[in-house]
Amino acid sequence: MSLRIALIGCGNRGADVYGRLLQAQGARITHLVEPRAARLAEVAARHGVEPEAQFVHWDAFFARGRVADAVVIATPDDAHVGPCLQALALGYDVLLEKPVCLHEHELALLLQAEAASAGRVTVCHVLRATPFFQAVQGVLDGGALGQLVxxxxxxxxAHWHYAHSYVRGNWRATPPAAPFLLAKSSHDLDLLRAFAGARPLRVSSEGGLHHFRPDQAPPGAADRCVVCPVVGCPSDARRIYLDRDPGIWPVTVLTAGGQALEDALAQGPYGECVYLGHNNQPDHQAVTVVFEGGVTAQLTVSAFTHNNTRTLKLLGTHGELRGHMERGELELHDFRSSAVTHWTVDTAGIHGGGDLGLVQAWLAFLRGAAPPPTPLAQSLDSHRMAFAAERARVEGRVVELE
Structure with missing residues (x-):
C-alpha cells in the first residue's frame, strides 16, 4: 500500500515541487491544507483529494487525529513551527520546509518536541541530496584534500531571482519573512556544516541593501512595469516573466490558482517597481564561520550576478577542489602529484536534482529502508549560524555560538 501524505501548504514548494515528486515516487497525496480557495481546488483536482480531506487551516486537519502516514509542511515562513509541533504531538514524521522558524528560541522547542515524539523531522535542505554536492562530499571523505582548512x-x-523573491515576493521583508540569509542560504550554511563535519563556533558578517531602494530608482520610473517608460531596466517584470516558459517557476508563482499572467503583472506584487521601498532584505552579504576543529568558511550571497548558481573552493593541506554547480563542473588539484582532474556531474532537475534526491531519501526512511536523511539537531546548526550572522551584521560584532 502506498504511503499517504498530507500537504500542509499548497504553494509552489508544497504542491508544485514536493507534491508532484512524492506522487511520481509512488506516494499518495491524501489530505490538503491551504487557505486560498482557488489554489486548494486546483491542487485537490490534481491529486484527486476529496472535499472532506481538504482544509483551510491545519488545526482542522490535526483535529482528525492520525489520518495519514506523514506530513509535508510548506506553509509561509512564519507558520512552520505551529503545525510541526502539532504533527509531532500526533507522532507524524514531518518533511519541514526551511527556514524551520523565524525566532532562535523556537529551535529548542522543535528539538524538545521531536525528542518526545515517535515522529522525526527532516528539514528540506535539498542541496545535500544533489549529485553535485554528494560528489564534493565524496572527495572530502576520500581524503584527496588531506586536512580541510x-x-x-x-x-x-541572479539579479532577476532576487527581484522576484526578495523584492517583490514573499521574502521581501523581515518580519514577517525570515532574514535574507536564513531564507535564501540555510541550504548553503548546511553544506558548510556538512563539509566541516563539526559544529560552528563563531560567526561574523557584513552586508546591506545597496540597490533595491527608492533612491536608486531611474528618473521617470513608474510604480508598475507594465506602464513604465524606462528602457533597459534589468528588473523590468515584463523581461523577467513574459519571456519565460509559462509552465515552470517563476511564472507559475504568478499564475497559481488560475490567475492570468497579464493580470498578475498589472495588479499583483510581481509587477511592481523594485524601487518602491517595500523590501528591507540585504542584497549582498558576506559571512565567515569558524568551526570546531579549525575549519574556516566564507559564504557570499549576492543579488548582483548574471546566473543563479553556486560556486565553491575547498582548500586542504594536500589539494584544492573547485566547483561550479550550474555547469556541474568539478576540478581537483592534487598538490602531491601536481595532477589536475576535471569531471562533470549531472545537475538536471530542480535544485540540481536535490528536490528529487531529498524526496527519495525521505520516502526510503518512511518505508523503513534508510535512516532519516539528516538528523534534526545537525540541520538546525544552519539556522543557528544564520541567526548569529544576522546579529553580527546588524550589531557589527563577532557572535560566539553556545
Whole structure:
C-alpha cells in the first residue's frame, strides 16, 4: 500500500515541487491544507483529494487525529513551527520546509518536541541530496584534500531571482519573512556544516541593501512595469516573466490558482517597481564561520550576478577542489602529484536534482529502508549560524555560538 501524505501548504514548494515528486515516487497525496480557495481546488483536482480531506487551516486537519502516514509542511515562513509541533504531538514524521522558524528560541522547542515524539523531522535542505554536492562530499571523505582548512562558497542569486523573491515576493521583508540569509542560504550554511563535519563556533558578517531602494530608482520610473517608460531596466517584470516558459517557476508563482499572467503583472506584487521601498532584505552579504576543529568558511550571497548558481573552493593541506554547480563542473588539484582532474556531474532537475534526491531519501526512511536523511539537531546548526550572522551584521560584532 502506498504511503499517504498530507500537504500542509499548497504553494509552489508544497504542491508544485514536493507534491508532484512524492506522487511520481509512488506516494499518495491524501489530505490538503491551504487557505486560498482557488489554489486548494486546483491542487485537490490534481491529486484527486476529496472535499472532506481538504482544509483551510491545519488545526482542522490535526483535529482528525492520525489520518495519514506523514506530513509535508510548506506553509509561509512564519507558520512552520505551529503545525510541526502539532504533527509531532500526533507522532507524524514531518518533511519541514526551511527556514524551520523565524525566532532562535523556537529551535529548542522543535528539538524538545521531536525528542518526545515517535515522529522525526527532516528539514528540506535539498542541496545535500544533489549529485553535485554528494560528489564534493565524496572527495572530502576520500581524503584527496588531506586536512580541510578552508571553504570559499558563493551563492549567486541572479539579479532577476532576487527581484522576484526578495523584492517583490514573499521574502521581501523581515518580519514577517525570515532574514535574507536564513531564507535564501540555510541550504548553503548546511553544506558548510556538512563539509566541516563539526559544529560552528563563531560567526561574523557584513552586508546591506545597496540597490533595491527608492533612491536608486531611474528618473521617470513608474510604480508598475507594465506602464513604465524606462528602457533597459534589468528588473523590468515584463523581461523577467513574459519571456519565460509559462509552465515552470517563476511564472507559475504568478499564475497559481488560475490567475492570468497579464493580470498578475498589472495588479499583483510581481509587477511592481523594485524601487518602491517595500523590501528591507540585504542584497549582498558576506559571512565567515569558524568551526570546531579549525575549519574556516566564507559564504557570499549576492543579488548582483548574471546566473543563479553556486560556486565553491575547498582548500586542504594536500589539494584544492573547485566547483561550479550550474555547469556541474568539478576540478581537483592534487598538490602531491601536481595532477589536475576535471569531471562533470549531472545537475538536471530542480535544485540540481536535490528536490528529487531529498524526496527519495525521505520516502526510503518512511518505508523503513534508510535512516532519516539528516538528523534534526545537525540541520538546525544552519539556522543557528544564520541567526548569529544576522546579529553580527546588524550589531557589527563577532557572535560566539553556545
Amino acid at each position: 578552508g571553504i570559499q562558497h558563493a551563492e549567486n542569486v
